[in-house]
Amino acid sequence: MSDSSNILVVDDEQNIRLTLSALLRRAGHTVTTASSGEEAVSLFNSESFDLMLVDLQMTGINGIQVVEALRARELNTEVIVLTGHGSLESAIEGIHHGIFDYMLKTSDPSQIIDRVAAALADRSRRQRQASLISTIGQAVQELSINAPAAQPADPAPAGGSGSGAAGHDRVVMIGQLQMDTWHQTASLGERLLNLTPTEFRLLLCLAEHSGQMLSYTQLVRCAQGYETSELEAGELIKPHIHHLRQKIEPDPSAPRYLLNVRGKGYILQIDS
Known part of the structure; x- marks a missing residue:
């Protein structure tokens, strides 16, 4: 059984939500569902998710718009887009929004679980890298704060930088x-x-x-x-x-x- 992760399933078809939820829970994950893009976006304000499985075509806010809202909030959530019928255009659009994978709803359940595991592993790797970069950045910042000033400051631009600045x-x-x-x-x-x-x-x-x-x-x-x-x-x-x-x-x-x-x-x- 895999380590438990918090996963959001977004689909306006109830049977798809129920099927994916059962599949993911059996794999050991915590699952939240949303029946629309609007409901998913509202959840971003109150909860954080490790991964989101989102339907591409939904009434109202579609899957790509949900991903756009997620990225605008700079939430560190992996994304797998699911669709009933694939197209090159929608796959390319998804890649531009940094999704991890693009899969058909008819994919074998074991394949979906494998891709979920791969997405979560990629997220963990990026988190470790970010943590290392942050640690290095803090060390560099402390050194720069404690170091004596060696060069004169840049000249001030004409006009100032705004009211009160x-x-x-x-x-x-x-x-x-x-x-x-x-x-x-x-x-x-x-x-x-x-x-x-x-x-x-x-x-x-x-x-x-x-x-x-x-x-x-x-x-x-x-x-x-x-x-x-x-x-x-x-x-x-x-x-x-x-x-x-x-x-x-x-x-x-x-x-x-x-x-x-x-x-x-x-x-x-x-x-x-």
Whole structure:
């Protein structure tokens, strides 16, 4: 029996959900099911999964859109796409979204279990690599912090870096918040903030426009580099804002720094 993993099965056909759930549970996994793409996306806000098996063609949000929502949240979940009828175009589209495999629903059950095991093994390998890189990065960061300054700072660009920001090409400072864009590090007062790359970019966007409201679409454009509707942008940004508040606010339930403009966007306001 394989090590237990948390797996999400997404399919709008009940018999497929039941069959896959039974198959995976017999293999020793914990299984959650979703009967639609919308239900799956809502689960991303409250649960984390090691692997997702998702139907390609569903009413409403289809399988590729579910994968897009997963990737937008930067969740470390392997993906196997299942379909009743394959096509080269859909397989290529899935590969572009970083799926592990693309299988027909008619695949032999033992083949599905084998591919699930392979996907989970690949995920574990990548996690070990990420952990090693993180450890090395922390060591390099400590060395750079403790090392004496050897070179003069880059000259400040003309015009400054936004309302309330003081510094130069490498450093943005807003009150107690300091962001080093060269090393991709941020600190609040004496406390180093442990931010993901997306959280860092999002906080930098807000810091460079301190005291100004940025809409959901502006934040997605600035932090993630693509255009989307205001409704979708709000859904994409809110989980990142939630995690940022957990890391920078004295009391995340009563934000002092990262303020919400209801239904419109967010403002960063940090006093000296």
